[in-house]
Amino acid sequence: MKEGDFMKMPVLDLRLTEENLDDLYDNAPCGYCSCLPDGTLVKLNHTLLQWLGYQREELVARQCLQQLLTVGGRLHFEMHGVPLLLLQGHIREISYSLRTKTGAAVPVLLNAVLLRDANGNPLVVRVTLFDITDRRKYEQELLRTKAEAEAQREQLRSQNEELIRINADLDSFVYTASHDLRQPVHNLAGLFQEFERSATFHDPASANMVGMFHEALQQLLGTIDGLTEVVQQQRELAQAPAEAVELQAFTEEVIRSLPAAVGEPEAVFTLDFGAVPTLHMARPGLQSVLYNLLSNALKYAQPGQEPRIAVRTAYHDDMVVLSVQDNGRGIDLGRHGGELFQLFRRFHPDVAGSGVGLYLVNRLVHLAGGRIETSSEVGQGTTFRLFLPK
Structure with missing residues (x-):
């Protein structure tokens, strides 16, 4: 093998570049149709027929473009699409749903161009349709996810408000309870002091028991004062x-x-x-x-x-x-x-x-x-x- 032979390319067969325009039209990845100014269908490609489930002879010269749309889409096309088409000569990416022979719906984006004759009279409408079934599912999933997120956010907000209310109620309860308990406990402490002053204890273990009672009483007073301080400090900070x-x-x-x-x-x-x-x-x-x-x-x-x-x-x-x-x-x-x-x-x-x-x-x-x-x-x-x- 001579140097450079590996770089040689085969002779290009020009027949590979030849395309059948009818085949491109019929089997395009989008739907094509042509109709008269009143909507009567005169031409449809094979892709669109497959989507709809019709034979060509069932539609050509027998049905209008509007009849392929759902009821809501038909009203919109006649009230909005046709006037806009006559006014500016084209419409772009309007979302409709096609109704198939079995009654199912195929979501599409419709593009249309109006061709006129030499005198400016409407001659034919060329329509291109893109299947957006996957896109519609994606959009619906996004809407569903958004709705779920909104519902969860609302639930969290409601739970947060409930927790705030419960905390406020608990703080009020703790403050009221500690306030109401303080005076009886102080009275108890005073009575115990008087009891210590006036009573005589003969049991040697009495002194330890008195000390334990006094310590428990002080712990109770400290707990009540601590509860009051917690609630009071939080209220002061909030205010x-x-x-x-x-x-x-x-x-x-x-x-x-x-x-x-x-x-x-x-x-x-x-x-x-x-x-x-x-x-x-x-x-x-x-x-x-x-x-x-x-x-x-x-x-x-x-x-x-x-x-x-x-x-x-x-x-x-x-x-x-x-x-x-x-x-x-x-x-x-x-x-x-x-x-x-x-x-x-x-x-x-x-x-x-x-x-x-x-x-x-x-x-x-x-x-x-x-x-x-x-x-x-x-x-x-x-x-x-x-x-x-x-």
């Missing part, structure tokens, strides 16, 4: 407008209001708000969040160790991050992570507390449109990161 809060001065004010730990080293606070000096939030809600996080950092400090607490701000994914970090006892998140923000959950029984603070912080942050991430290691400290909208 208070969001405002621009200068974090440096605001946090310093919160720190000054913290109770001092008797007999423990003084805490060292590090404040860094250089990245985000101002936070847009309701002042009462922010005050409660910072107070609870900072007071917890002091309350759960390592015994005998200097508490070091850092409060910082930063930006992350178009949100403001307010972080509170301490070097305290830490929390075993592997064991207690799922319960961290539950109401009345406490993880250091030897430290006095109501188990309300973190629950309240979490609720207030979520009401403000944010979320909380927590990292902690037992004996090393805890960091709370509050992601808040700008």
Whole structure:
């Protein structure tokens, strides 16, 4: 074989380029027909006849184009399509349904061109029809999916409204119940104090029982006060407008209001708000969040160790991050992570507390449109990161 022989192409047989125009017309992938100005059919291709299920002699010179349309399509074609065809000489992509011999419907897009004679009189209408059965099914599926999505959205909206109403009712119930219980419990505490003052106990175990009763009474009072605080704080946040809060001065004010730990080293606070000096939030809600996080950092400090607490701000994914970090006892998140923000959950029984603070912080942050991430290691400290909208 000589060099370059593999590049030679066979001689082109020009007969391959010859096309039978009648065959192209008859077996085109779309339907063709021609009709007189009154709609009388005079020519149809084989494709259209297959769609309709008719023989050619059943339609040519026997039926009109309008008769192949459904009732609604016929009215539209006569009232809209024909006048438009006479006015501008063509119509483009009008959606109709053809009625087959068996009564079935074939959705199509109709295009038509009006040809005139030398005097301008209508001569013949050439019609092209495209089968859009698959497209119609796709559109119907889209409409069905959209309707289902709308129904689900409406159901979710209704459920959300119901949950909001239930939460409001629960908050009202909790507030009313805690308010109504407070006075009887205080009366009980007063009666018990009078009982302790006036009664004489001869059983050596009595002192322990009295102490246990007193502790249980204080726990009950703490629970009632905690419930009241939770509901009251949420109501205040809902009513208070969001405002621009200068974090440096605001946090310093919160720190000054913290109770001092008797007999423990003084805490060292590090404040860094250089990245985000101002936070847009309701002042009462922010005050409660910072107070609870900072007071917890002091309350759960390592015994005998200097508490070091850092409060910082930063930006992350178009949100403001307010972080509170301490070097305290830490929390075993592997064991207690799922319960961290539950109401009345406490993880250091030897430290006095109501188990309300973190629950309240979490609720207030979520009401403000944010979320909380927590990292902690037992004996090393805890960091709370509050992601808040700008």
